Amino acid sequence: MEIAIIGASGYTGGELMRLLLHHPSADVVAATSRKLDGTPVASVHPHLRGLTDLVFRNAGAGDIDADFAFLAVPHTAAMKVAGTLAERGIRTVDLSADYRLPKDVYEKIYGVTHEAYFEAPYGLPELHRDEIRGASFVANPGCFPTGATLAAAPLAKFAHTIIYDSKTGVSGAGTSPSATTHYPNVGDNFSAYKWTSHRHLAEMKQEAARLGSTARCYFTPHLLPVNRGILTTAHILLREPMGQDEVEALYKKFYADEFFVRYQKPTLAAVRGTNFCDVAVESEGDRVVAVSAIDNLVKGASGQAIQNMNLMCGFAEDTGLRTAGMFP
Numbered sequence: 001m002e003i004a005i006i007g008a009s010g011y012t013g014g015e016l017m018r019l020l021l022h023h024p025s026a027d028v029v030a031a032t033s034r035k036l037d038g039t040p041v042a043s044v045h046p047h048l049r050g051l052t053d054l055v056f057r058n059a060g061a062g063d064i065d066a067d068f069a070f071l072a073v074p075h076t077a078a079m080k081v082a083g084t085l086a087e088r089g090i091r092t093v094d095l096s097a098d099y100r101l102p103k104d105v106y107e108k109i110y111g112v113t114h115e116a117y118f119e120a121p122y123g124l125p126e127l128h129r130d131e132i133r134g135a136s137f138v139a140n141p142g143c144f145p146t147g148a149t150l151a152a153a154p155l156a157k158f159a160h161t162i163i164y165d166s167k168t169g170v171s172g173a174g175t176s177p178s179a180t181t182h183y184p185n186v187g188d189n190f191s192a193y194k195w196t197s198h199r200h201l202a203e204m205k206q207e208a209a210r211l212g213s214t215a216r217c218y219f220t221p222h223l224l225p226v227n228r229g230i231l232t233t234a235h236i237l238l239r240e241p242m243g244q245d246e247v248e249a250l251y252k253k254f255y256a257d258e259f260f261v262r263y264q265k266p267t268l269a270a271v272r273g274t275n276f277c278d279v280a281v282e283s284e285g286d287r288v289v290a291v292s293a294i295d296n297l298v299k300g301a302s303g304q305a306i307q308n309m310n311l312m313c314g315f316a317e318d319t320g321l322r323t324a325g326m327f328p
């Protein structure tokens with residue numbers, strides 16, 4: 001299957017290229033960038049040197065010949081090309097936020113008018129596999145909502161309140177430098193940001209509601225001095241207390257058939273570079289602490305996008321994604 005990566009010079013674009021090298025049915029034939037037309041991909045992604053001869057092209061959606069596309073561009077850029085790809089019959093996973101929420105919610109949270117709205121399955125396979133399978137366009141979830149939702153999902157419908165406290169690596173901010181991501185401000189430092197107003201809270205609320213939960217949801221992200229990974233501590237306040245054995249059994253049963261969710265003490269190192277989400281829980285009765293770890297660029301973005309592609313195209317869901325982490 002011929003693949004185009006639109007926005008291939010960014011972190012998630014590079015990660016798509018790295019992971020797709022291991023996919024037996026995928027051949028990346030186009031890598032776009034507006035600024036790097038004619039530049040070898042390996043000059044921006046040096047870890048791919050010797051593994052790809054592709055050259056970036058400044059190509060629009062109308063110029064791309066491929067069976068499948070990944071949109072690895074910022075929100076609002078994706079909506080400008082999604083319709084053209086669909087008209088041309090190119091199945092697509094959108095890594096941006098443009099199709100994750102209902103139109104009115106999206107416009108309120110992102111403060112923009114959606115120019116080309118249509119409904120798309122929310123690409124969290126562990127919860128929405130049936131809608132994703134065979135779909136022609138899928139909205140890949142945000143990185144924080146992936147780790148947070150998988151941490152709370154088994155207990156969400158028993159909760160009256162869920163507080164998500166997440167710590168992320170800096171690559172979540174993309175390749176464009178800013179004062180926040182400048183090394184002296186991040187290295188040997190730790191801080192909270194968007195304490196009560198991060199836009200990913202809307203996705204977390206949406207997914208909790210789809211799980212039958214009426215819980216109030218809160219979210220505060222923090223910036224870690226690491227490149228990759230998100231560790232989420234979900235404080236799940238229950239309507240009725242549940243003991244450790246019951247809660248642990250519930251999680252193990254909920255994820256029993258999920259290859260990419262492992263029940264073990266979560267650490268960033270064990271999931272780095274992988275599509276795994278590690279999760280574990282501890283109960284103190286009316287509060288359960290559920291912790292999850294993902295790699296924001298893999299299960300939080302490009303790996304999950306390939307997991308979705310596999311479902312959309314009828315490949316085994318783990319094709320090209322059976323990568324181990326690096327520990328220590």
Ligand SMILES: NC(=O)C1=CN([C@@H]2O[C@H](COP(=O)(O)OP(=O)(O)OC[C@H]3O[C@@H](n4cnc5c(N)ncnc54)[C@H](OP(=O)(O)O)[C@@H]3O)[C@@H](O)[C@H]2O)C=CC1
Binds near residue numbers: 077096
């Ligand atoms: N980083 C992460 O952990 C995660 C990112 N995402 C989402 O995935 C998408 C890509 O993220 P990431 O790779 O980190 O971003 P980067 O900023 O690293 O890369 C963005 C890419 O899009 C291109 N681009 C930028 N602006 C435009 C535009 N207006 N029109 C077309 N192309 C554009 C850039 O190349 P050029 O400017 O040369 O065209 C570049 O290739 C974003 O929507 C992001 O929110 C989702 C989950 C996690």
Ligand SMILES: CC(=O)N[C@@H](CCC(=O)OP(=O)(O)O)C(=O)O
Binds near residue numbers: 168
């Ligand atoms: C460290 C950092 O800045 N992380 C980003 C992650 C968001 C992201 O990538 O998400 P979308 O796909 O929804 O834009 C942030 O907090 O905004």
